[in-house]
Amino acid sequence: KVSGTASARWSSSSIFFLHSSNLQNKNKAQRIIFRPPIKNWVFVARDYSGAEARVVAWRCNDEILIKGFLEGLDVHKLTASMMFGKPIEEIDDELRQIGKRMRHAGNYDMSWKTVSDQMEIPAAQAKELLNRYHSANPKIRQVFHAKTKEIVLRIRSLTNPFGLTRIFSGRLTDMETFRQAYAFYPQSTVTDALNKSIVEFYNWAEDKKWVAFCLQIHDEVVAICEPEATAEVATKLREF
Numbered sequence: 001k002v003s004g005t006a007s008a009r010w011s012s013s014s015i016f017f018l019h020s021s022n023l024q025n026k027n028k029a030q031r032i033i034f035r036p037p038i039k040n041w042v043f044v045a046r047d048y049s050g051a052e053a054r055v056v057a058w059r060c061n062d063e064i065l066i067k068g069f070l071e072g073l074d075v076h077k078l079t080a081s082m083m084f085g086k087p088i089e090e091i092d093d094e095l096r097q098i099g100k101r102m103r104h105a106g107n108y109d110m111s112w113k114t115v116s117d118q119m120e121i122p123a124a125q126a127k128e129l130l131n132r133y134h135s136a137n138p139k140i141r142q143v144f145h146a147k148t149k150e151i152v153l154r155i156r157s158l159t160n161p162f163g164l165t166r167i168f169s170g171r172l173t174d175m176e177t178f179r180q181a182y183a184f185y186p187q188s189t190v191t192d193a194l195n196k197s198i199v200e201f202y203n204w205a206e207d208k209k210w211v212a213f214c215l216q217i218h219d220e221v222v223a224i225c226e227p228e229a230t231a232e233v234a235t236k237l238r239e240f
Contacts, residue, residue: 036214036224037224038212038224040226040227041224041225041226041227042224042225042226042227042230043214043222043223043224044222044223044224044225044230044233044234044237045220045221045222045223045237046220046221046234046237046238047217047219047220047221048190048194048219048220049075050069050075050076051186051190051193051219052104052107052186052187052190052219053065053075053103053104053107053186054069055185055186055189055190056107056140056144056186057069059143059144059147059185059186060139060140060142060143060144060147061139061143062137062139062140062143064082065078065137073088074088074096075099075103076096076097076099076100076103077091077095077096077099078099079099079100079102079103079133079136079137080095080096080098080099081099082136082137083098083099083102083129083132083133083136084132098129101115101118101119102115102129102130102132102133103133105118105129105130105133106130106133106134106137106140107140107144107182107186108179108182108183109141109145109175109178109179109182110130110179112126112127112130113126115129115130144182145178145182148178148181148182148185149178149181151181152168152172152177152178152181153172156168156169156172158181158184158185160184160185160188160189160192161189161192162188162189162192162193162196164188164192166181166184166188168180168181190218190219191216191218191219194216194219194220194221195216197221197240198213198216198221198240200240201213201221201223201236201237201240204236204240205223205236210225210226210229211223211224211225211226211229211233212224212225221237221240223237
């Protein structure tokens with residue numbers, strides 16, 4: 001178990017040094033201090049596209065979102081388009097960011113207060129955004145949340161497609177117990193899929209002196225290598 005999580009991934013919460021142990025939470029000014037441990041080598045990274053949202057979409061058979069993923073649409077623009085009733089080509093960066101934040105918040109049943117605090121917006125606006133999201137994505141509550149809650153109420157546990165099981169010992173009258181359950185299935189599924197690819201990449205790189213595995217960050221794999229090997233390493237990371 002990775003510190004701070006129950007889904008085998010790095011924690012996003014505040015642990016140490018610059019507020020979090022997770023590189024994804026560093027801004028560009030902070031990230032510049034990180035360097036590969038081998039002089040003159042470079043970082044190479046690959047990540048999944050909307051990975052957790054994909055798991056949720058297939059889990060609740062959200063046909064609109066599944067169609068969007070299969071067509072290669074930008075899921076965050078699609079979300080904003082559905083929320084605000086605008087053509088997807090009219091969704092600018094600001095609305096896309098709202099779509100991204102609300103996809104995460106809605107899937108994991110964040111409260112309006114959490115949304116208000118995280119997005120630094122008034123309570124009324126947070127409530128409106130959540131209402132817009134769930135109105136445009138009814139299967140999240142009707143199927144994904146309901147199905148997850150029913151399983152936890154019945155057997156107090158969830159098992160992801162890779163066989164990882166989490167037992168929920170919290171009070172079944174506490175919404176936080178169910179929020180943890182909503183997050184567990186997609187987060188642990190993505191992490192287990194990613195970690196399987198890491199093993200394959202590690203085995204490929206093991207006998208090569210010009211590349212090495214570095215770390216896993218949620219839905220991203222980071223390697224280090226000699227600069228001239230960047231293209232090959234990026235291709236292999238994508239392949240695995």
